Amino acid sequence: MNQKPMFELRRMDPDYRVLVTGFEPFGGNQTNISQEVARAMDGLRTVRCPWTEQPLLIEVETDVLSVDADGAQRTAQRIQRGEDWDAILHMGLCESCEDPRVERLAHDWLNMRLPDNHGRRIEKKTLDGLGHRGCWLDLSIWDDSRFPSKLMVSCDAGAYLCNETYHATLKSLCASDHDTPTPPPALFLHLPHEDRFDASRSTAFADACLGYMVRPYPVNVTHVVAMCLPQTGPSVFLTQRGEKETDAALWEFPGGKCEGKETFGEALEREIQEELSLKVSARHPLGTWFRLRGSDAFAIHLILAAGSTDEFTPMLSVHQAASWDDAMSPSARSWAGRDGEMFEFLSEALRPMS
Structure with missing residues (x-):
């Protein structure tokens, strides 16, 4: 009796594991582009090394955060419990943006222009009183041509949930156990409304960010x-x-x-x-x-x-x-x-x- 050959299907091991987060809708919006993009990125995906064009297999875990105090602290608390990734990319909606904006700083400041989804509204309050926190990536060496639009780098993540989330994550990463000079990198990416910049382009922009986050330098440093x-x-x-x-x-x-x-x-x-x-x-x-x-x-x-x-x-x-x-x-x-x-x-x- 003829038998068909049997092949063992093996799942390829990813080169990197990253966490990508978005937010649920808020402020009267029916949708949130960051939620849509995060969900689209879930699972295994291939991005290109920005320096060599080598394909990098990345396992993306996604998490849609609630627009409240619990959502702002969720990633930080997961880090405190010992969870870790090779990079963390937070995303949120920027209603005034025409193009995506990568945030370089998280301000030590909360000044909410409208209540969050649980009715919380905090005005003119520091987050921990220890000063603004920066990312440990050099965004000045990122190449515009690798992105589907102009690369906009900002030092103002706002004073709402996006900034609060970014600040909490950077703080927890610095306090985490690591035997390298810096912990794994985290960034915040502000995305325009889908009417101005569609989800597929936003996803491509996020993919380009991930390439730089897991391979931040062209040579060993x-x-x-x-x-x-x-x-x-x-x-x-x-x-x-x-x-x-x-x-x-x-x-x-x-x-x-x-x-x-x-x-x-x-x-x-x-x-x-x-x-x-x-x-x-x-x-x-x-x-x-x-x-x-x-x-x-x-x-x-x-x-x-x-x-x-x-x-x-x-x-x-x-x-x-x-x-x-x-x-x-x-x-x-x-x-x-x-x-x-x-x-x-x-x-x-x-x-x-x-």
Whole structure:
């Protein structure tokens, strides 16, 4: 008797696991584009590496969040319970947007223009009082041509549920156990209404984001931490590199390379103690900048820090000078690497809310 050959069907193992979230409708809307796109992305899907065009198999888990306090905290609470992914992409509706907008910062601020779906309305309140939180991805190296519309990068995620959700997720990721300099990345993507930008284009935009999130750099990088230590004003502490150092006599945010399995906080506190004999407490990232220097590649993470400035006496070893500069005003200093861009960014990252 002839028998048909038997083949074992094996499910391909994904290269990465990511969480993609959207929101349910709110504010009188019958639909929410973020919910539609999230549901469309659920399961295995292939995206392209932005640097090599290599196909990457991604297992997408989706979650539609309620528009209330529980929804805003849901992902953060899952992280606190030990769930983890290689990346987290939050999505929400931006009623005023013409094109998708990638959010670089989550503000430490809640000022709800209308009640959420459970009637909660909070006005002019900080979320934790520890300052705005930034993502640890360099969005400046993302290529416009990989997206179905112009890549819009924003430093204003609003003051409603989208911002509250983003802030809570970034905070929980930083507090989670990880043996890498930074935790897995998280971003917030604001999507226009489907009348302006249809769901298929929004899905393609989200796919392009995922490619950059799981493969953030074109080459392997050395992770570097840089300290943003503000005082009233706000002014920030800067140092000038020594004449015999690389980038001699140029100004920078002090810090150094992460070693072994150090987290960003552990590395920053050690480096500042070693180089300046100062004790500071690392809080959280404000942003990340990719830098090529010769054959070396670096991911430089600007970390917000806290420390007493009343008896502030740095002991200079590898630096020749130190100074406080007003972060809200332009600077004419000569900068090492991309530290000038980092300084300019502080006008957003340290901006007080009102």
